[in-house]
Amino acid sequence: MTSRTTSRITGATMRPNRAAIALRRTASGVGNLWLLALVLVLWEIYGRVSGSLFVPPISRILQNFGDVWLGGPASHLFLSDLFWSEVTTSLSRFARGWGLAVVVGIGCGVVLGRSRVIAQMYGPVVRFFAAIPNTVLLPIAVQIFGVASNMNVFLIFLGSVWVVMINTADGVAGVDPMWLRSARSLRVPRWVLYLRVIVPAAAPQILAGLRVSLGIGLILMVISELYATTEGLGFQIVVAQSSFRYLDMWSAFVLIGLIGIVLNLAFGRIETRLLRWQRRSGLDAL
Amino acid sequence: MNVVVDRVSKSYGRGAEAREVLTETSLTVRSQEFVSIVGPSGCGKSTLLMMMAGLLRPTSGEIRLGDEPVTGPPAGLSVVFQDYSRSLFPWMSVRRNLTTALTASRLGKEEQRSRVEHALESVGLAGKGEMYPWQMSGGMQQRVAIARALVTEPTVMLMDEPFAAVDAQTRADLEDLVLRVRHEYDVTVAFVTHDIDESVYMADRIVVLAANPGRIAADLTVDLPRPRDQVETKLDARFAKLRSEVFRLVMRPDTPATT
Numbered sequence: 340m341t342s343r344t345t346s347r348i349t350g351a352t353m354r355p356n357r358a359a360i361a362l363r364r365t366a367s368g369v370g371n372l373w374l375l376a377l378v379l380v381l382w383e384i385y386g387r388v389s390g391s392l393f394v395p396p397i398s399r400i401l402q403n404f405g406d407v408w409l410g411g412p413a414s415h416l417f418l419s420d421l422f423w424s425e426v427t428t429s430l431s432r433f434a435r436g437w438g439l440a441v442v443v444g445i446g447c448g449v450v451l452g453r454s455r456v457i458a459q460m461y462g463p464v465v466r467f468f469a470a471i472p473n474t475v476l477l478p479i480a481v482q483i484f485g486v487a488s489n490m491n492v493f494l495i496f497l498g499s500v501w502v503v504m505i506n507t508a509d510g511v512a513g514v515d516p517m518w519l520r521s522a523r524s525l526r527v528p529r530w531v532l533y534l535r536v537i538v539p540a541a542a543p544q545i546l547a548g549l550r551v552s553l554g555i556g557l558i559l560m561v562i563s564e565l566y567a568t569t570e571g572l573g574f575q576i577v578v579a580q581s582s583f584r585y586l587d588m589w590s591a592f593v594l595i596g597l598i599g600i601v602l603n604l605a606f607g608r609i610e611t612r613l614l615r616w617q618r619r620s621g622l623d624a625l
Numbered sequence: 626m627n628v629v630v631d632r633v634s635k636s637y638g639r640g641a642e643a644r645e646v647l648t649e650t651s652l653t654v655r656s657q658e659f660v661s662i663v664g665p666s667g668c669g670k671s672t673l674l675m676m677m678a679g680l681l682r683p684t685s686g687e688i689r690l691g692d693e694p695v696t697g698p699p700a701g702l703s704v705v706f707q708d709y710s711r712s713l714f715p716w717m718s719v720r721r722n723l724t725t726a727l728t729a730s731r732l733g734k735e736e737q738r739s740r741v742e743h744a745l746e747s748v749g750l751a752g753k754g755e756m757y758p759w760q761m762s763g764g765m766q767q768r769v770a771i772a773r774a775l776v777t778e779p780t781v782m783l784m785d786e787p788f789a790a791v792d793a794q795t796r797a798d799l800e801d802l803v804l805r806v807r808h809e810y811d812v813t814v815a816f817v818t819h820d821i822d823e824s825v826y827m828a829d830r831i832v833v834l835a836a837n838p839g840r841i842a843a844d845l846t847v848d849l850p851r852p853r854d855q856v857e858t859k860l861d862a863r864f865a866k867l868r869s870e871v872f873r874l875v876m877r878p879d880t881p882a883t884t
Contacts, residue, residue, distance in 0.1 A: 517711035523697075524678055524704045525773075526729040535725060539716040616715040616759055 395586055404590035426598070429560055429571040432488055436495025437556040444500045444552070445545060448507025449533065452541070458508065465504055473498035473555065474562055481567050491563040491571070498559040499552035506548025510541030543617060546610050553606055557599055572598075626691045626701070626780045628654040628677055628815065633686035635672055635839075646672050647839040649686070652832055654781075659807060659814045661828035663821060665875055669839025670817045671707075674785050677815060678704045690781065700729070703774035707786040709766040713758045719745070719769050720754035723776045730777060744776040747806050764795035768802070775806060781813045789819070797855050800827060804853060821875060825867045826853055833874045843874050 379397050386396030408422045415423060451458045451465070476497055484490035514537055522536045538545070564573025572595055579587035630652040636645045647669035654660045662670050675681040677688055679698040688695040690702060698704075703726075706712040713722055723741045732740070745751050748768040758766050767787060774782050784803070788796045800823060807814055818824050824831050828847050835842035847867060849858055858864055873880065 515711055517706070517708060518714065520680060521706060521712040521714075524680055525726045526698050526700065527725060528728055531725065531728050535717070536714060539714070542716070616757060 392583075393585055395589065400586060400589040400593060403586040404593050407587060407590050408594055422594075425570065425572055425575055426594075428488075429564065429573070430598070432491040432563075432571065433495055433556055433560045436492040436560070437499055437552065439492070440496045440498075440500035440503055440552060440556070441549060443496075444503025444548070445507050445538070448504040448545070448548075449511050449537065449541075451504065451508035452511025453537075458512075465501060465508075468497075469501035469505060473559055477563060477566055480563070486567045486569065488568075491560065491568060494563045495556045495559045499556040502552045502555065503545070503548045506551075507541065507545045510544030510548075511537055513544070514540040543614055546613065550603075550606060550610070553602060554599075557595075557602065561595055626656055626813065627689075628781055628813065629689040630673070630677065631687045631689065633673070633676060633683040633688060635669065635676060635681070636684045645838040650839070650841055651686075652841065652844075654813060654815050656780075656813055657811065659804075659816065659827060659829045661824035661831045662815060662817045662834065663819065663824040663831060663871060663875060664834030664839070664842070665836050665878075666819065667839075668834040668836040670819075670834050671785055672839070673834070674704075674783050674815060674817045678702065678783050680704070701777075701779050702781045702783065703777055703779040705767075705770050705774045705782065705784040705787045707789050709763065709770045709790070710758070713766060713770055713773070715758045717757075718754065719750065719756050719758065719761075719772075722758070722769060723754075723773050726773045726776050740776050740778070744772040747775060747809055748772045748802060762795075763791050764799060767791060767799060771799075771803065771806065775810050775812070778810060779812060781815070782807075782810075784814065784816045786817055786819060788823070796823075801853075801855065803827070804851075821868060821871050822859070825849075825864060825871060826855075826858060831867070831871060833871060835874075835878050842878060845870065 382394075382397045385391075386394055386399070408419055409417055411417055411419045411422070451461060473494070476494060480490045480494045480497070484493055518536060518540050519532075522532050527536070560571075561573040561576075564571040565577050566573075568574050572591055575591045576588050576595075579585070579591060630650060633647065633650050634645065635647040636643045638644055646667075650673065652673075662673065664670050672681060676683050677695070679688075679695045679702070682696075690699050693699065714725065717725065720741055723744060724737055727737050727740065741754065742751070745754055748771050750765065750768055750772060753761075753765075758769060761769070767790075770787070787803075788799050791799065803814070803816075804827065806812075816824075816827055818827075825847060831843075831845045831847060832841060833843040833845065834840065845867065849861060849863055849867075
């Protein structure tokens with residue numbers, strides 16, 4: 340009874356405020372962006388005043404960005420051929436390495452989270468690898484795979500798998516025992532228990548691990564391409580830098596930043612969607 | 626199908642620290658019967674129910690469903706837990722929650738669908754299958770839990786203080802709902818509650834437990850006419866008499882009966 344009346348009241352008071360909320364959102368958007376705008380303006384001024392070859396004004400970088408990465412036909416979404424060849428190369432390495440890390444990390448994490456014995460046996464190994472700075476593995480990866488795509492994939496995988504595994508193991512070990520009891524009393528088959536109960540119940544922590552690993556994976560994608568490769572975004576940066584094409588270098592840098600932002604936004608969307616159920620309060624909270 | 630509790634004891638802990646929560650308890654819930662189990666807190670009523678559900682093992686004694694000893698959650702037995710928010714799976718839609726309960730019974734798609742629709746209709750949630758538990762009020766969520774228990778068409782349904790977390794009006798609605806679906810599904814019910822009125826209103830028989838250690842203090846037959854009615858039944862003199870008797874047994878176990 341009470342919950343309905345309250346919801347009606349809040350519903351009624353909310354509606355005229357829609358415009359105000361939209362305004363506030365725009366204002367907070369401006370608030371978030373002003374610092375970026377300021378930095379860009381200062382960059383522009385510095386670039387023009389100093390005339391430095393190494394730090395060109397941002398306007399010229401963006402113009403170069405347009406020339407190099409954009410300008411393709413509509414069928415290519417207005418993106419240049421270079422964009423398609425380099426970005427797909429890099430992102431496909433990232434997708435293979437990170438995808439494998441997600442599958443292996445969640446798989447092993449579930450096993451570690453479910454079995455105290457296995458966790459005690461292998462926990463130290465996992466923590467050891469997780470503690471190693473990932474870039475240290477780079478020479479080893481080159482040693483094993485040579486200068487080939489598999490090296491990049493391997494490094495991205497090895498760098499991002501541990502944080503996924505540890506978060507999954509913690510999440511799985513912390514699943515509310517009431518849900519497990521409920522599943523047991525429903526006599527669900529083992530695969531249902533794991534795929535439809537344990538993993539979704541641990542999803543908040545698993546996704547937190549995935550978000551961190553996404554960043555690590557992107558860093559390793561670029562670093563491994565800076566170090567040893569013959570194509571890809573990181574490679575473009577190295578080549579431009581070593582042939583004194585600083586505008587190209589900076590515009591590749593901008594592109595990598597944008598890719599990072601887009602991937603993070605996409606991940607955030609998926610995360611919100613998957614974790615809608617966490618707003619457990621539901622109608623009771625009204 | 627009868628549920629037989631045969632000289633069951635349950636202790637937690639070992640050796641000198643062992644605490645006996647239930648001692649040498651025997652009880653039979655007969656087929657189609659509705660038995661309330663009521664008692665003061667700490668009398669082991671929920672423990673008893675969880676053992677009947679095969680979710681806890683007795684320290685000694687045996688529980689049987691029909692002739693089969695219960696060693697794990699048996700087929701044909703469903704449980705409705707007290708805390709719906711921690712027993713329903715909030716990441717699944719209502720429909721998915723119900724079909725998950727059916728995965729063990731290996732039914733065809735069509736049969737599953739019609740069972741789910743029927744169960745939702747029985748609890749007054751027809752057409753709400755696509756909602757998620759977090760979009761529902763507590764009372765609605767507990768209806769979903771009841772539908773999930775019924776969708777497997779069990780012979781026995783165990784309910785562990787199912788309405789402890791909902792408000793009084795919703796509680797009355799849900800009580801009447803359970804009394805109705807019990808006939809619709811021909812199900813035997815064991816119903817744990819700490820609410821004395823509720824224990825009398827619902828049951829054919831009331832088992833009163835005493836605490837420290839948990840044991841059966843009384844086994845009372847409820848001779849109130851059915852169908853029960855929230856107003857009429859509670860005006861009945863027999864209701865008042867049973868209610869005070871159970872109250873005395875639960876709240877003042879040391880005073881002798883006055884009648």
